Amino acid sequence: MKPCHAVILTVLLFFAWGNNALHAQNANPADTAAGAGVKATPSVAPAAEAPAQATGTSLPSNGDIAGADAGAANEKKIAAEAVEKRNADLAVVQQILASPSITPEIKVSGNKLVTASGTTVWLQGVNVPSLEWSAKGENVLESIKVAIDEWKANVIRLPLNYGFWFGRGKVSDISNSQPVNDQAAAAYRQLVDNAVKMAAARGAYIILDLHRYVAPDAFAVEFWKDVAARYKDNPAVLFDMFNEPHNTTWEVWRNGGDVEIKHPGAASTTYKSPGMQGLVDAIRGTGAKNIIVAGGLGFAFDLTGILTGYALEDKTGNGIMYATHFYNWHKGWQKHFLGLVDKYPLLVGETGADIKKMPFVPAKNQEDPYTFIPDAIGLIQKYHLNWTAWCFHTHATPRLLSDWTYDPTPFYGVFVKEALAGKQFEMQRMR
Numbered sequence: 001m002k003p004c005h006a007v008i009l010t011v012l013l014f015f016a017w018g019n020n021a022l023h024a025q026n027a028n029p030a031d032t033a034a035g036a037g038v039k040a041t042p043s044v045a046p047a048a049e050a051p052a053q054a055t056g057t058s059l060p061s062n063g064d065i066a067g068a069d070a071g072a073a074n075e076k077k078i079a080a081e082a083v084e085k086r087n088a089d090l091a092v093v094q095q096i097l098a099s100p101s102i103t104p105e106i107k108v109s110g111n112k113l114v115t116a117s118g119t120t121v122w123l124q125g126v127n128v129p130s131l132e133w134s135a136k137g138e139n140v141l142e143s144i145k146v147a148i149d150e151w152k153a154n155v156i157r158l159p160l161n162y163g164f165w166f167g168r169g170k171v172s173d174i175s176n177s178q179p180v181n182d183q184a185a186a187a188y189r190q191l192v193d194n195a196v197k198m199a200a201a202r203g204a205y206i207i208l209d210l211h212r213y214v215a216p217d218a219f220a221v222e223f224w225k226d227v228a229a230r231y232k233d234n235p236a237v238l239f240d241m242f243n244e245p246h247n248t249t250w251e252v253w254r255n256g257g258d259v260e261i262k263h264p265g266a267a268s269t270t271y272k273s274p275g276m277q278g279l280v281d282a283i284r285g286t287g288a289k290n291i292i293v294a295g296g297l298g299f300a301f302d303l304t305g306i307l308t309g310y311a312l313e314d315k316t317g318n319g320i321m322y323a324t325h326f327y328n329w330h331k332g333w334q335k336h337f338l339g340l341v342d343k344y345p346l347l348v349g350e351t352g353a354d355i356k357k358m359p360f361v362p363a364k365n366q367e368d369p370y371t372f373i374p375d376a377i378g379l380i381q382k383y384h385l386n387w388t389a390w391c392f393h394t395h396a397t398p399r400l401l402s403d404w405t406y407d408p409t410p411f412y413g414v415f416v417k418e419a420l421a422g423k424q425f426e427m428q429r430m431r
Helices: 062-097 140-149 182-201 218-231 250-255 275-284 369-382 413-420
Strands: 007-010 106-109 112-115 124-127 155-160 205-210 237-240 257-263 266-273 292-295 320-327 346-352 386-389
Touching (some): 124 413, 140 182, 155 386, 250 257, 292 346
Parallel strands (some): 124 155, 155 205, 237 292, 346 386
16 A cells, blocks of 8 residues: 555635536535535525616516416426325325334345345435425435335435534534533434335335535544444444535545634644544444445545555445445546446446536536436446436436426426336447
8 A cells, every 4th residue: 555645625615626516516515524515405586676766667568477486386286286295295204113124134145235145236226305305304204115116216315414413513623522412312213214214114214324425523523323233133224424525635535634614714724534444443342243335435436546556445344335436427437436346336326417518517517407317327227337316306407307296397307217117228439
């Protein structure tokens, strides 16, 4: 291994990267101690404007008014349907929560995931977001029910916030000196417990994702020691250690080292990263054997270092699955992650595209979702990559849902729903 060395990182308040600024058009800096990313925070409707004053401009026509009235009526109808569906889904959720777990344990075998009997398991599903930005979540249990029962997902990726997990709230710089709200922590953990129960009772899997950026820190170790001890006997749970590492080296990614963060207009800060191997060791130290997921560099897009000496070591568990995240501006699929498919199981932890262009990537670099999504799914199916589409939400983009009746978006959600139901897509060209 190369000697560890300090890595200089620049934190961008708005453009933390492509991937997770894409999660919200109206993005906020991530509340991380390790660095700033952009949270998958849903857009907030603007306040109503004051009535316009007459300035000699033409008044709206009767047709315009009629069209506006029809649009408002349709929105009201959809809202009513969403409430009706939510009430029906909640009744089913309670039934599911009372059911026993039926999910078999899986482990890594070569480049596949298998059960104890040797049956190959192909994980295909969606991300259900909001617990990374909201302690109460947004329709989390109902969404898991719909994703599994109606969209036919067999895995859910659930992004989490360790500030909420420990009852420290959503803050920009978590420290051990902050007061802990035990009641808030218990409520958050119960919601995560219920999400796990939902998946396990349906024979599905759930990937708990520490939704952080840059490089692991001491708080990530604290989080995984606690989470791994809680779910170490649950065969439905996988651990996605650190959402999207970036702006560091493979040496620091694996083995840890000093990470320096530069803050615009303020003094830089430095912390010691334990590296991804340090997180593996923390998890295994609890006795947890659950499969571990490890995202690569470049906001998890790049996995090249795994084949050049930086693969992680797992001596006592059920193995490690590496993760890539790619969207409709990423090029070089073969170079960045497909080289691993013959040796390791691979998870596409996030992928997607939206018709609304992302502000942090040049518009010309963002491929039309109507061509990108079928080819991305075709790639996934051709190589039997495990995958969780981003994301099962109405506002956090790229969005799979048109509204909370769970109608799929025509440019993205329709394709994913068809693929989860078994439709085959043929990749027309490699990116």
